[in-house]
Amino acid sequence: MAIRLIDAGVVPSIRSQTLYHGLGYTFSNETPNTIVLAVPKNPYMCIGFFQDAEQELDITYCKKNNLPIIRRETGGGAVYLDQNQLFVQWIFKPEDLPAKIDDRFKLFVKPIVDTYKHFGVNAYYYPINDVHVDGKKIVGTGAGGIGEAEIVTGNFIFDFDYEIMANAINVPGRKFQKGFKEGLRNYMTTVRYEIHENINIDIIKHIYVSKCEKLLEERIEKGKLKRHELKKIEELDERMLTDKWLYQIKKPYSPDRMVKIHARVWVGEINHTSEEADIKIEVKLLDGRIEELELTGNFKEEPEFDLESLSTTMKGAELKEIEKRVEGFFENSDNTCTGISQKEWMKAFLKIKELRMSIS
Amino acid sequence: MAHEKVNGCVILKNLHYNVENNTWVRVIDDSTVVIGMTDIAQNLAGPLLHAKTKKVGTVRKQGKPIATVESGKYVGPVKAPVAGEITKINDALSGDAGMINRSPYNSGWIVEMKADNLADELSNMVSGDDAVAAYKEKIERDNIQACEQIEGADTYD
Numbered sequence: 001m002a003i004r005l006i007d008a009g010v011v012p013s014i015r016s017q018t019l020y021h022g023l024g025y026t027f028s029n030e031t032p033n034t035i036v037l038a039v040p041k042n043p044y045m046c047i048g049f050f051q052d053a054e055q056e057l058d059i060t061y062c063k064k065n066n067l068p069i070i071r072r073e074t075g076g077g078a079v080y081l082d083q084n085q086l087f088v089q090w091i092f093k094p095e096d097l098p099a100k101i102d103d104r105f106k107l108f109v110k111p112i113v114d115t116y117k118h119f120g121v122n123a124y125y126y127p128i129n130d131v132h133v134d135g136k137k138i139v140g141t142g143a144g145g146i147g148e149a150e151i152v153t154g155n156f157i158f159d160f161d162y163e164i165m166a167n168a169i170n171v172p173g174r175k176f177q178k179g180f181k182e183g184l185r186n187y188m189t190t191v192r193y194e195i196h197e198n199i200n201i202d203i204i205k206h207i208y209v210s211k212c213e214k215l216l217e218e219r220i221e222k223g224k225l226k227r228h229e230l231k232k233i234e235e236l237d238e239r240m241l242t243d244k245w246l247y248q249i250k251k252p253y254s255p256d257r258m259v260k261i262h263a264r265v266w267v268g269e270i271n272h273t274s275e276e277a278d279i280k281i282e283v284k285l286l287d288g289r290i291e292e293l294e295l296t297g298n299f300k301e302e303p304e305f306d307l308e309s310l311s312t313t314m315k316g317a318e319l320k321e322i323e324k325r326v327e328g329f330f331e332n333s334d335n336t337c338t339g340i341s342q343k344e345w346m347k348a349f350l351k352i353k354e355l356r357m358s359i360s
Numbered sequence: 361m362a363h364e365k366v367n368g369c370v371i372l373k374n375l376h377y378n379v380e381n382n383t384w385v386r387v388i389d390d391s392t393v394v395i396g397m398t399d400i401a402q403n404l405a406g407p408l409l410h411a412k413t414k415k416v417g418t419v420r421k422q423g424k425p426i427a428t429v430e431s432g433k434y435v436g437p438v439k440a441p442v443a444g445e446i447t448k449i450n451d452a453l454s455g456d457a458g459m460i461n462r463s464p465y466n467s468g469w470i471v472e473m474k475a476d477n478l479a480d481e482l483s484n485m486v487s488g489d490d491a492v493a494a495y496k497e498k499i500e501r502d503n504i505q506a507c508e509q510i511e512g513a514d515t516y517d
């Protein structure tokens with residue numbers, strides 16, 4: 001059976017999400033593997049299924065700026081989506097995709113990478129699920145199992161509003177709030193930035209489809225939504241805009257937060273409270289190492305050592321080295337600590353690792 | 361406990377398996393079963409970050425979701441191997457979904473269900489050497505890579 005292509009064109013924001021959800025929920029043995037292409041008419045924020053909207057986003061900012069928030073049933077974090085992106089959505093039979101999720105992403109991004117290359121954008125696959133150009137992200141992806149289908153989604157990014165994304169996300173850490181927008185610019189790129197020209201979207205679609213045909217060794221034929229599929233999509237258009245759907249995940253408030261800028265870069269804030277002190281760590285991770293760090297705190301008794309020297313010791317540490325670095329610092333007799341125990345410092349620093357491992 | 365490793369993936373012979381959906385069933389009594397993800401399923405998914413089970417009292421048809429899990433950027437359902445009512449959920453998973461990775465057949469169980477028609481449904485599952493053979497075939501057919509032993513995982517020698 002040929003792969004069905006649904007070129008939905010420019011669609012309302014909610015429809016750019018409900019298309020693949022609806023096709024997933026109605027998927028059966030008779031449904032052909034389907035590729036959807038769509039462009040959202042208006043900007044919106046989209047959060048991963050397990051995210052707490054109120055913790056991840058500045059809801060007030062989103063409301064004030066008419067930025068709808070949509071929860072999707074795939075993984076990953078909060079993203080800004082708009083009309084300068086072309087969405088690509090695969091709704092496939094499980095047996096037609098690699099069983100291992102990492103391999104699935106690798107397959108999915110290949111025609112996107114090849115299409116970018118066709119237009120002179122030097123894109124390459126960056127495991128597990130990113131596409132980069134010179135270390136900067138140029139595709140966002142997600143995956144999920146919806147109904148009887150397996151879904152993989154991604155987007156071509158032609159241009160990007162860094163400012164709105166930076167304002168809409170609750171960025172942890174005072175130190176990094178200011179730098180988040182610059183961080184996005186440093187670690188995210190667009191077609192417009194890379195090749196300084198606009199490409200006709202129909203040509204991109206055409207090239208992308210031909211790359212998919214080559215990769216998947218299947219014919220891809222333009223098709224339409226069936227009546228029952230459209231009915232389900234319309235039902236989801238309403239359901240996925242309700243507060244019940246959006247706010248269904250409530251996580252206990254945590255003073256510790258970490259946000260991904262892209263696969264290599266994360267920023268976070270740890271607030272460790274004990275009887276001896278309140279320790280605040282603002283941290284930036286690059287390639288699994290502490291690249292930047294700021295330590296502050298309220299201490300019952302000020303530490304005898306300079307906090308800057310502890311920061312210096314911890315900079316460059318891989319996550320798995322954190323324990324060793326803290327121990328090493330306190331083995332030095334000059335760094336005795338009467339006001340706050342080594343144990344509390346250790347707990348505070350280990351939270352960086354725990355937090356990083358707890359989010360996708 | 362009698363087990364076999366297929367491509368490094370553990371299969372306990374005393375459990376019943378729905379091979380297609382990669383779930384296992386432990387029979388407690390005539391109608392009560394405990395359900396979880398197989399070692400192969402947790403390996404394919406990778407490190408799990410979140411798990412949300414349906415509420416106690418939820419009635420499910422066979423094949424409908426009893427839980428949703430997230431690993432990396434993938435969110436997917438755990439499908440009910442039997443029809444019936446959820447009578448107990450593993451609360452520990454909401455704070456530590458990684459338990460499914462470390463202990464898929466023990467502490468990482470997902471829900472307990474009161475099955476509507478257990479005898480019939482068990483007859484559609486495989487256990488013992490049949491389960492081992494079915495998984496050998498699945499691993500080969502789907503080209504599934506070897507399961508990796510993760511830190512802190514239950515050990516089977």
